[in-house]
Amino acid sequence: MLEIKNLHARIGDAEILKGVTLTIPDGEIHAIMGPNGAGKSTLSYVLSGRDGYEVTDGEVLFNGENILEMDPEDRAATGLFLAFQYPVELPGVGNANFLRTSLNAIRRKRGEDELDAVAFLKLARGAVKQLAMKEDFLKRNVNVGFSGGEKKRNEMLQMAILKPHLAILDETDSGLDIDALKIVAEGVNSLRDEKFSALIITHYQRLLDYIVPDMVHVLAGGKIVRSGPASLALELEASGYAGLEAA
């Protein structure tokens, strides 16, 4: 379970998060919507521990543990995963090597055995197939020269292999064609169980047709200004965010 309580965070002098409170119980999927610049990506970075984001108040508990003091890599080991809005390119670093290094780093931290090359390749090939990606994806360099949609799919490949307990998807649906959108949704849905939860940041109702959320929240001006059931997304699509920011 993820519990965000009265979270305030700033970048430099600018206060971006101004008291976010949000609870995602195990097994649930929540969506966050909200206007550009509202602080959605900022929230995802604060949750995953990026440098330069200063938490000035509030706390974040993940399965009862305060994660704000932890390094990003330790948060990953506890099962947190962020699918980036803008996935980063790593020139010269092979995708398969990156995935395996990452999986084994997490397994090591959890006291589990590392996967050898053969076992890993089997796992990776399976995931590539499930995501309907070309097999040469594994051989290419991490995100280098990938199309926008391919980068997003690559994030989903990482998620499929790392099998997080809490996945934050920051606009993973932006830039995806309709087939890719379905595949991403299947990827998330296939992880769904009573232990898995997700926070899906999106601007579009479209994705939520395929991944039906338990709750929808609106983040505006650094605060959750409205929460409601899946139907809230439809409502927002019709009426926009006008009038919400002041609340």
Added chain:
Amino acid sequence: MSTTTEATIQELAAQKYKYGFSTDILMEEFPKGLSEDIVRLISAKKGEPTWLLEWRLKSYHAWLKMEEPEWARVHHPPIDYDDLYYYAAPAKPVPKSLDEVDPELLKTYEKLGIPLNERAALAGVAVDAVFDSVSVATTFRDTLAKAGVIFCPISEAVKEHPELVRQYLGSVVPAGDNYFAALNSAVFSDGSFVFIPKGVRCPMELSTYFRINARNTGQFERTLIIAEDGASVSYLEGCTAPMRDENQLHAAVVELVAMDEAKIKYSTVQNWYPGDAEGKGGIYNFVTKRGACRGKNSKISWTQVETGSAITWKYPSCILQGDGSVGEFYSVAVTNNRQQADTGTKMIHIGKNTTSTIISKGISAGHSNNTYRGLVKIMPGASGARNFTQCDSLLIGDQCGAHTVPYIENRNASAKVEHEATTSKIAEDQLFYCRSRGLSEEDAVGLIVNGFCKDVLKELPMEFAVEAQKLLAVSLEGSVG
């Protein structure tokens, strides 16, 4: 600082350079300092013929008249050449076979990851082990001899194959070529000799492992590799030294000769002790390496991974004489803390349709300075010559320096010379991306740096590529955060 913290720090520093131990063994040393007598002593010790003694003496007198070069971007206090030992060797006579090698030495090499016992050795790699001034063992000589390949200490080659040594020694790097080459020519003690006869592909990787052990001792090894028509060989050298507070001088000369259609691939993993974080101690690595592509369509390829040494001054070069000959230089140079590297290559195009490729990756961290210095020279007769140069620098932190000094001299209008250079930093978003996937900051740096160097690392023989990757990560430990 409390003594316990001091001890912990020393322990940590020691961990980072895991080859920093020294071997306690009875040594024979000549008196300190350099004179004609010392040169004569070295030559006599090795039972050399008169022509070689004369060559040494000529070199010594040439050296006396020369000045240490000052054009490189490196700084160090003046070296007192009279305060060095020029010859140090285990006191026991050189063993005739592997079974007779001093167990203390075998242990040393085992600890360095180079077992000299042929059964335990890396499959497919023959090793010549040079300890201070002498070669202490060479493995797989019989296997190689069957193929007609000569692989032995150069001091032995002087005795067994004098005509070959006399023909080629100094033919690529003349005795008076430069200050350090002249010094080496006067006092060189040992090194490897390789001869691959006509049409033979050397059946194994050849490798020399250089170990400096003795205190205040210079190491002056000399390597000579000859590949006759159609022959090919892949050769690798590795280097380590104990951690000592004083600087030690290493001034080597390597000469390569490739005849028609011959191929020589020369790889270096240089991990001499770099000194401590404050810049105390470490090896001065002043090396002259040059290959002559004498035959048509011959090829010489230098690959180097330079992570060690307090100062590196080295420019492995190719003289492309034969028509259609090919020169390659692939380099990774890492500097951290107070290390200084001024390294690069020279490609001299003389023959028609000669081609050269230069890929240099410099990584600077800490307070270090890393310079690429290269010369591409196209002579008037080199019609159709081509060069491609790519120099990339990666900076970690903002206290270090990266410099690129490319010289191009093109005297043939039909030649094509291309040069590309980039400088970048490890981006914060790359580090965060890796860390959010579970990698520690240091592993993330290691991964990104290895990615940056990939085009060079893939040129290394497979057995050593993995080792080199680990070495890169270790060399940069403590460079972020």
